[in-house]
Amino acid sequence: MTSPQAPQSADGLLRPVLSECWDSPQSWTLATYRRFGGYRGLPKALAMPPDDVIALVKDSGLRGRGGAGFPTGMKWQFIPQGDGKPHYLVVNADESEPGTCKDMPLLYANPLSLIEGMAIAAYAIRCSHAFIYLRGETVPVLRRLHHAVQEAYEAGYLGENILGSGFDLDITVHAGAGAYICGEETALLDSLEGRRGQPRLRPPFPALEGLYACPTVVNNVESVASVPGILANGKEWFRGFGSEKSAGHGLFSLSGHVVRPGQYEGGLGITLRQLLEKAGGIRPGHRLKFWTPGGSSTPMLTEEHLDAPLDFEGMAGLGTMLGTRALQIFDETVCVVRAVTRWTEFYAHESCGKCTPCREGTYWLVQLLRDLEAGKGRMADLEKLDDICDNIFGKAFCALGDGATAPITSSLQHFRDEYEAHITGRGCPFDPAASTVWADEPSGAAG
Template identity: 80%
Template sequence: MMTLAAEINNSSPEKLLSPVLSAFWDQPDSWTLETYERHEGYQGLRRALAMSPDALIAYVKESGLRGRGGAGFPTGMKWQFIPQGDGKPHYLVVNADESEPGTCKDIPLLFANPHSLIEGMIIACYAIRSEHAFIYLRGEVVPVLRRLHEAVREAYAAGYLGRDVLGSGLNLDITVHAGAGAYICGEETALLDSLEGRRGQPRLRPPFPAVAGLYACPTVVNNVESIASVPAILNRGKEWFTSMGSEKSPGFTLYSLSGHVSSPGQYEAPLGITLRQLLDMSGGMRPGHRLKFWTPGGSSTPMFTDEHLDVPLDYEGVGAAGSMLGTKALQCFDETTCVVRAVTRWTEFYAHESCGKCTPCREGTYWLVQLLRDIEAGKGKLSDLDKLNDIADNINGKSFCALGDGAASPIFSSLKYFREEYEQHITGRGCPFDPAKSTAWADNHKEVTA
């Protein structure tokens, strides 16, 4: 198998794109059942229903599909964890509560092509023997909510949902649920509590959702893109899927390119492409500016610098370089951006969104914000930098869920790569990028525009 890394020197950047989920987003009425069926929609479902549920799980497992929600856990293996013959209802819950700063792939996907998710959900429910599935959507995105409701209605009318789906004996209902805008509900157990009508707070694990999830029954929680990728695998074959990407991270995925770039947007490409290649396709950074730092998977992943432009954007490559692929939210910042200001804004977000259930996160994020605000305003002390690192270390790996880890990541990585800039805020009594407080900004600006 030729991996993406082997193709880099033999292909133009444009040829590395692989539109599958986004293949017909630009077509009129792309969200309708008619358009979806015209592009081989629901063909994967028919092939899946011709297999036994266990064979279907094994097929998805062999394809190497990994969860696209951040953790990269093998999708087929997650389905396999559901106990069979236990006499309990089984549930599929799709996590569409996309709210990580910089992450913007699931909402455009649902807006332009909701039937890819619905078809994937039917396949997944057949595999895990579920008769009821839920889509937990971020409640603020009302246009997407309306399109999802309409797509579910179309699927019922066409016989893809309801009783005896396509004569297979599968009975399936899908419920679309709008959340109330809490970032913590993106954590799978907090999402389940919210779906049950309780306050969204993470649960202690074990038991894991596969054993006691929604309504204390076996539950699979998957990301939108993970489930939406399944129909293409069934329709075109696992060999086709594994021919893309790298050996341990096969397939295609959506990269969300945003920030100070010429052409921000969704770029669907095989796993393992580099940011340098994506910037080549998108016209690079905005004219007259250069890349300073970027996030490979949203603000909760350790930041990278321009030294990491050629890191393969797959789970292993990004991990080996010291970060996480996460949701593939590539936020790019140029040299006019103050690192301290960016990290402060992110930390304020995490402090605000902390559910307060555990002490490390509740207290730690609060104190991180106080220190960062002082440093940004030029009121900090050099000893505050060690204190920042110490507080972040007391949050990382010690909080109830991954929100605490996400809040600590920008602290660790920014101090690693830009400690000098933090010190400049302290010794220079203000932000070097604020023209009202420092001459450093003016010098930097002259350098760029010269």
């Protein structure tokens, strides 16, 4: 099988890489993975010094695909060497962000891309035991992962003396208990150690004191699954995708009021307009009203941002984040206040309660938003929302607090008149049944 080519097609979408084999029969098996070029990267990595592997990933420009966008190679480089402690690699597969659905399809259809990437990453950071922390509700994905790990052991890609290199690696698959907070890396580590999942104060950072107080790298599924292609095809191949500062390919989840919702893979820097062309556009007879670029914890955007590049710099320039590339699309039938209220209810429910700003702040945000949605609010409540968000943002132990404020502050920026209409009109002017979004759900999260 020849390696995937990076040139961009005329419509801006690129040839699938991680998703190339998804439609193949038994795509999750080792035979299919090899047929699509799998396990060409690991032998190359094992023939290189570990530091050279880190340098290659760093030079490729790969940035974390879990939301923050931190350079992956740099994160690996932070692990101290010669410290006499075990080193650990932990893959964060606790995908729980409302609207996000990229890691689970990847693990279900092509889990061996992650297994190979983990072997390369573990070799680079001198790790002999790695973990996958999976969202526990996804039992079919758990079964596929166990099958993939077993096949890798049987083929000599895991275990002792991998491919005769002298490198040993064991992988443990751990199913979480369904807490959104465990998507935060330090809460995940606490949960993995058998404790209640709550964020840790930092410093120390996981690179120095992570799992079992030892140096630990925590990476997103897609970040690690992207590594084999870099080793197999080279850093210039990877840089052929994406933009100058946001290199590589990525999975984009389109949901909501689109004709063909689903997963679309392309280079970072593609626009929502280009993705909508592939997805058949907004449902017939309607127009785009607002959308999230990276899940509900990223500030929302509007129709005027259709041509903004979906990369780290492009989104930051608009005051939002690329996040998990969960593009939730809403048309003009959706009440912004109602949507934001549902998201905020989710964050209040999922707050671990460890820090006061998030625990108390999200509770009061929900009370205010419910009153506003029901037409019981006052104009002063809008300032109160801003004030509470200001007291949460940047003051919580982890990013859950910041994420909870994002839909509120951005919706007030773009749709303040809609909030005011709920107050002056004593209720919501929208028909919930017309939107088809959460029409039968009194509360809960999107996605």
